[in-house]
Amino acid sequence: MEGLKLNKIRKGIPLAALAALLAFSGCSGSGSEKASSSSDVAGTKKTPVKLTIWGGVPEESGPKDVVTNWNKANPELQVEYIRYVNDDSGNTKLDTALISKTDAPDIFISYGETYYNRRMNAGMTAPLDDLIAKNGFKVDEIIGSSNIIKSNNTTFYLPAMKQLSMVMINQTALTSAGEKLPDQWTWDDYVKLAGRLTKGEAKGSFIQAPGEILPKITLTLAKPKDSYYNDKGSSNFDSPSLQKGLELQKQLYDKGNMVSWAETVSNKLATHSELFTGKANMILGGTHLIRYVKDTKNFPRDFKVAFASNPQLESGGKVNIAGFNDLMSINSKSAHKEDAMKFIAWYLSEGNTAMIAGGRIPTNKKADMDKVVELFVGDAAALMDVESLKKILKTEYVFPAQVESTAYAELTKILTEESEKYFMNVQPIDKTMQTIKTRADQAIQAAKK
Known part of the structure; x- marks a missing residue:
């Protein structure tokens, strides 16, 4: 999932390398230190600040x-959006930009705690508490x-999206x-339903590998906070839930109710594509996939999606x-931190309403969920079971929290590698x-040295 708490396998440039690059860039300034709003000639119109x-x-x-929307209302403070692809190479591109002398962003969004923690630990994220207080943001x-998870009692990000995991099903199948439509069900129930939905060439289930593996999911369900770690300072990887x-x-693979691990990984199969092309009748998805539900140009189909x-x-x-995801941070080297906070406060209060149609639920607790559903669905009511979607969005949940991050990326890698051996x-x-x-346990101990 895109930036979900279903954390995908992350590989990044080492923190030591980042720190070295940061130190080097600190000697020569940051690209985000753009000229402030000023008059070129006395009496002329001020040049807008650019973020x-x-x-x-x-x-x-x-x-x-x-x-x-922002630029129309704020001629004195103009913003430019640059998209990076949220994969390993794209995140390395962002990390490189953050230490650049010419291309550094003022504001950047990390998807999931793994990438965010990497940047925070490397000193790329500015502390926000004073900026929040000065702005008056509640x-x-x-x-x-x-x-919001703080580090050393300091805020380094604000989440812009509340993402919900859910199962998306071909209603005709x-x-x-x-x-x-199942409700209040378990993963045992899911596996049974996958068998009943397997018909002809269509598999009953699809779970993306290697990112969304079930052992990680069940570990999280059993222990939502710091699921990787026990209270003794070692890993929680001996949990029966894992x-x-x-x-x-493996049961899904062995019974032929899901395409094999090897095929999924080698062909880089995408979750939404498997459902909307009729190759799988049920997928583990999330609200971020809503935009694909409405995309009949690339995925023409004759069935509704139920949730x-x-x-x-x-x-x-x-x-x-x-x-909670879309973790917004301010570059620690930005020359316009207060302006950046002004934009972030607007975005979190009202600006990200424009993101709803693309499947992103605002973190604003005052958001009207009926309006959110309306914007989610748009003119695509014929393509989905709206009532089941509404029920998902209005339910109160317990969400995972990753506070501990010792060797987190390495632990994910280990879990994936050993799971693969079992699945194959x-x-x-x-x-x-x-x-x-x-x-x-060895990885955790090595990281603490």
């Missing part, structure tokens, strides 16, 4: 309208202070199988494995669990 914002969402999915009233996820995902809640580890759970029948479950735990 640059880097984000991963295509311009046509909302950012273009956001920038247009964090608790608009976002909720508990929905569901009806043909004699099944009702083994449960491994076994459930089911995020399956739980046990019946009665309320954990949604997505959460290279090693049995007992060996997989033992190896995951041993490697993870």
Whole structure:
């Protein structure tokens, strides 16, 4: 998922390298230190301050309208949006820009805590608390202070999107199988339904590999806060919930109810494409995929999409494995931090309404959810079960929180590598669990030295 709490596998340039580059760039200034609003000649009109914002969402999915709306109302402070692709190479491009002497953004958006933590630890993110106070932005009233994770009691980002994980189903296939839309269900129920929805060439399920693996999901469902770690300072990778996820995902492969791990990875299969091209009748998706539901030009189809809640580890759970994302930070080297905070405050209060149609729910607690649904759906009501979508959006959830980040990227890599061996029948479950735990604990200890 794009920037979801379903954290995808991340590979980044080492923090040591980033720190070295930051130190080098600090000697010669930052590209974000643009000239402030000033008069070239006495009595002439002032040149507007220009801010640059880097984000991963295509311009046509909302950012273009956001920038247009702001620039029309604020001629003295103009913003430019630059899109980067939210993958490993795209994030490295952003990191490089942040330490550039000529191209550094003033504001940038990180998707998920892994990339954000990397930038925060490298000193790329400006502390926001004083800027927030000076602006008068009411964090608790608009976002909720508990929905922001501080570092050393300092705020370095503000989340702009509340993302919800959900299951998206071909409604025609569901009806043909004699099944009702599931509610309050578990991952065991999901696996059973996948078998009933497998028909002909269409698989009953698709879960993107290697990013959205079930062992990581079930681990999060069992322990939403810092799911990778136990209270003894080592990994939580010996949890029965992790083994449960491994076994459930392998069951989907072994019974032919989901395309193989090898094919998914080698062909880089995309979640939305599998559903909308009829190759899978059920996918693990999220609100960020709404824009594809409405895209009949690239994905013509004759079925509605229905929406089911995020399956739980046990019946009665309320954990949604997505959460707060689009983490907005100000470049620590920007010469226009107060102006940047002015834009961010507007964006979080009202500006990101223009992002709703593209599938991004504002973090603003005062947002009218009926209006959000209306903007989500637009003129595409014939393409989706609107009532099931509305129910998903209006439900109250428990969201994961990643406070601890020791060796996080390495732990994700280990979990993926050892899961792959199990899914491809290279090693049995007992060996997989033992190896995951041993490697993870070693990685944590190495990172603490």
